[in-house]
Amino acid sequence: MPWVRREAYRSCMWQQVRGAIAEVHRRSLWRVLGIYLAAGWGAYQIVKEISEFGDMPTWIPTFAIVVIILGLPIVLGMAVVREPSKTEIKPEQSEEPLGPTTWGMGTSALVVTVIVLSVVGGVTLVSVTGLGRSVLERVASESPVESVESMGNLSINSDPVGASVRIQPLTDSGMIDDSSPIELGVTPTDTATLPSGRYLVQVGMDRWNTASFLVSVAPNSVSTSETTLVADGPVTSGMVFVPAGSAVTAEEMVAVPDFYIDEREVTNQDFLRFVGDDGYTRGEFWPDSVLMGGTVASRAEFLSGLVDSSGLPGPRDWSGGVFPSGMGDHPVTRVNWYEAQAYARWAGKRLPTASEWWRAALGTPGEGSLQERLLDETIRGNFSNEMLEPAGNRETAVSPWGAHDMAGNALEWSATETNSTLIQVMGGSWREPSYKFDPTWVEGRPASFQAETLGFRCALSVRGG
Structure with a gap:
């Protein structure tokens, strides 16, 4: 009868479903699946961390997920297919038959091992080819252990x-x-x-x-x-010590006794104290007469021209007897040689000779070639720039004895004459090329000359004067 056949068919289908479920449980596929997914997730995290740390392409983690997903049916298929028959001889050293659980676990371990080895091999490959160079550089730079x-x-x-x-x-x-x-x-x-x-x-x-x-x-x-x-005294405050030794000059090696030199160029704020102390009107700081343009000018005639833009005594770029706003810590400029000499006398100091200046700037000859020392100083100096910088602004622009800005920033007056009418200036300025910082490059200016690039610093003999 039809209904009998239908019932028989249903019973057969139900038995097949129950058999399939039993077969799944018997083969422990759930356990295999769990092992594979857990191991695959761990492998993915490894790939992700390596990718982020090494700045590698963003598609690598996605590629790892694809590999893990594609490997899933392979693992499950191997677990189902590899089933020992009832006639299979049991190995002597094994106490239990090689069932699907054991095979599935082994397969998962094998696949995960392949994935991990692929990751390690891939990272090694890209590091060798250059794609992973950033990883190696980072490890080297961040490692606290030095070779x-x-x-x-x-x-x-x-x-x-x-x-x-x-x-x-x-x-x-x-x-x-x-x-x-x-x-x-x-x-x-x-x-x-x-x-x-x-x-x-x-x-x-x-x-x-x-x-x-x-x-x-x-x-x-x-x-x-x-x-x-150097003691922080009334005169020696802000000075550094330069020991006796040889100095390179344009013509020869010169022996220089020990002396002090200002650590920084004289600033506008420093010069303001000189102006405020009637420095321009006190005769002891100035010569009785000055040779100007081939004629002799009296002190009064000469000083009458040393005024700022408002007609008051002071550097030419000042106004109202004070320096421009915000320029107090910058080197004073637009002062001539006589003004620099007057300030030095007021401060109880003097201008450095050319040999002293180069001794302070370059240290002892023979400690590296001259060109090496010149290059070493100029790369840190203020040359070919747009503006004058505050004195001592560049901490590493320092000479072997601790004097700042000897190379560049402001060109500096010395006490040495190049001939009967010119005074030697040294160091180069912020506006000039660095090759002017060279003892063999001799520049001279008239004593009455002044410019926005030209300033000075002071020196002092160790025994005074």
């Missing part, structure tokens, strides 16, 4: 001892690294082990001027440096 071959040693001493020492590393471009300063303790410091490179050193203590200078730490060697501090 032993790149380390050197540094010790600092001072006279007097007991000064605190702070150093800051310089970048390859000669700028101060943004990392925190390193405190080395007090002089004489213990030998510190540091990454090789250049450092800005600052040595200071109460009632003494802070000395700033650059040192180089070479790999596998000990670098030592010693500085003589």
Whole structure:
């Protein structure tokens, strides 16, 4: 009868469904699926982290997901197909038959292993071909461990001892690294082990001027440096010590006794104190007469022309007896040689000779070639620029003895005559090319000359005068 056949058919279908469910459970496919998905998710996270850290293409994590999805039916199929027959001989060393669970687990482990090895192999491949170079560079730059071959040693001493020492590393471009300063303790410091490179050193203590200078730490060697501090007195405040030694000049090597020189160029604020103390009207600071244009002018006649734009005594670019707003910490300019001499006498100092100036600027001859030292100074100086900068604005534009802005910023008067009518000027200016910072490049200006690029700094013999 028809209804009997229908019931038989339904019973058969139900038995097949129940058999399929039982077969799924028997083969532990759920367990295989769970293992594969868990391992696949872990592999995906590894790929994602490597991709983000190494700035690799954004499609790589998506590609990993596709690989994991495509591998799923392969794993499940292998678990279903690989079923030992009832006649299969049981291995002697195995206590249980090789069932689908065991096979599925092994398959999942195999696939996950292939994925992980593919990831590692892929990262290695792209690093070799250049696509992963950023990963390697980042690891190298962020690693706190320095190679032993790149380390050197540094010790600092001072006279007097007991000064605190702070150093800051310089970048390859000669700028101060943004990392925190390193405190080395007090002089004489213990030998510190540091990454090789250049450092800005600052040595200071109460009632003494802070000395700033650059040192180089070479790999596998000990670098030592010693500085003589200058007392922060009424005259010597803001000065650095230059020890006796040789100086390179345009004509010959010259022996120079030890002396002091201003750490920075004389600023507008400094010069204002001279003006306010009647510096332009006190005869002891000025010569009795001056040779101007081939004629002799009296002191009164000469001083009558040294006025600012409002007619008051002062540099030519001042007005109302004061400097332009915001320029107090900039080097004073538009002063002639007589004005620079008068200020130096008022301050109890003098202008440096050309040999002293170059001794302060370049250090001891023989410590590297002249061209190397000139290049080293000029790359940090203010040359070929749009404007004059505040005195000492560039912390790394410092000479071996700690004098700032010897290279560039403001051209500077000296006490040395090039001939009977010209006074030597040195250092180059913010408006000029850097090749003018060279002791073999001799420039002279008339003593009455003044310009917006020309300023000065003072010197002092160690025994006064």
